[in-house]
Amino acid sequence: MATQSSRATARLMVAPSVIVLFIWMIVPLALTLWFAFRIYRLLSPDRNGWAGFSNFLWYFNSPDFWLAISNTLVLVGGVLAITIVFGVLIALLIDQPVWGQGPLRILVISPFFVMPPVAASVWENLFMHPQNGLLAAGAIGLGMQPILFLEQYPMSSVIFIVSWEWLPFATLIFLTALQSLSSEQLEAAEMDGASALSRFRYIVMPHMTRAITVVVLIQTIFLLGIFGEIFTTTQGGPGSASTTLPYMIYKQAVIAKDIGRAAAGGIIAVILANIVAFFLMRSMGKHLDT
């Protein structure tokens, strides 16, 4: 059905999207690349000129940088692990015959609708606060010392909060996938004497591969840029303990007011995202082909 003219029309229809996305991507990227090689400090505006690679070298020589890279990867990996493991378990549970599956789904999906600043400040103040938080009250009630979540375990706490936000997404996708699994196959396996564990291992899990791929891909895109949760709760601290790469760049731009360095950090972040994307696509792309 594709004639010459319909192909031309089709290109014309795609063009606006491609053009605006290209501009949206290339203009900030080009500017960032330009700034990355410049000396550009808002606090000393008279000093300017080319910086060579010094803005980049500053990162590689800073011990905080390697911590930030590892924090970024730990955050992405930690949240992925938690949401996938618990997502699969909760989806398996909800998929069982239960009363009130509709309301159940509504309760489980709710955290997804909570905007990140609200989620972060509610967890920080109402739950993790060492004096007034509910978790501290619980600890005191059990005769224990309240745990200083954000001070002593900043990364784990941030990972926990972000996992709470993303668990509904993972659970819902796994639930959708489970519901398309044929029950005949499972019953046949059960009659042949397959244990619950081996039914899960050889029938349910292979069926879920695609769903897990989707969860990993989409969540990684969003998790690499996580900013608001850290900004609201730990501000990257204590020290640099919970500083991720996006937050380190933000600190250079807004607190140190060093635009050149922030831009160099931006370029490093883009490269890191591309490396992660490359490995993701290579290892998971085959599951997505239809």
Next chain:
Amino acid sequence: MARAVTTQRKLVYTIAAWSVALLIFFPVLWTILTSFKTETSAVANPPELLSADWTLENYAEVWGRTDYPRFFLNSVIISVGSTLLGLLIAIPAAWSMAFVPSNKTKDLLMWMLSTKMMPAAAVLIPMYLIFQRTGLFDTRTGLVLALMLMNLPVIIWMLYTYFKEIPGEILEAARMDGASLRDEVLYILTPMAIPGIASTMLLNIILAWNEAFWTITLTTTKAAPLSAFIASFSAPQGLFYAKLSAASTMAIAPILILGWFSQKQLVRGLTFGAVK
């Protein structure tokens, strides 16, 4: 996976599933409950539930001290505006990719999604400068544009997966019967595409409503939506737990209710059509 089970087993599963669901939902519930307590009651230890002093004062105070209606209106304009504008650009693109695919279509879609891989913080300074120079800073127009571009890849992906399920034969049949392009779009495509467009729209309104990086960095007062309103509220100032909870509830309630009513359509959209 519906299988015959005994009532006893169903009861066990029901209790387990409800416990887990309530545990996940609990932070939201606790926030809503706290918003109706007095400040003293909100920080009481041990936590008060039945014995708490209930009040509506927090809402009155947040309403009185802040300009909630303006933030709310900004949120609505920005999230709905960016979604509608995005649909306007995305529908033709998704339509042509779904019905006149070329061997580059898959790569093009991947490239579009990859534009979302760029961490927002990385391009903060250039975006800030561009917005300042063009006069888009702290305007609704600026945020509508920024959020439209941010979510455009998602909108195109979702529409593409929906459109792909419309059988091409129907179009061919219509063409053989002499339907013009206009008839084709108006009488065949539109009715079949409406559910997909609707759920794409819903998900993107939610994504735009909850966006908190660009809305905070590219606004100050005039165009600030609810995500910026709540960020300005999280600086502790004396007894503020109940008021924080009230402000939080006011920020999330509209989208929570919208989400609850449309969760069935959302699930499909959320999976990018990749999971059935």
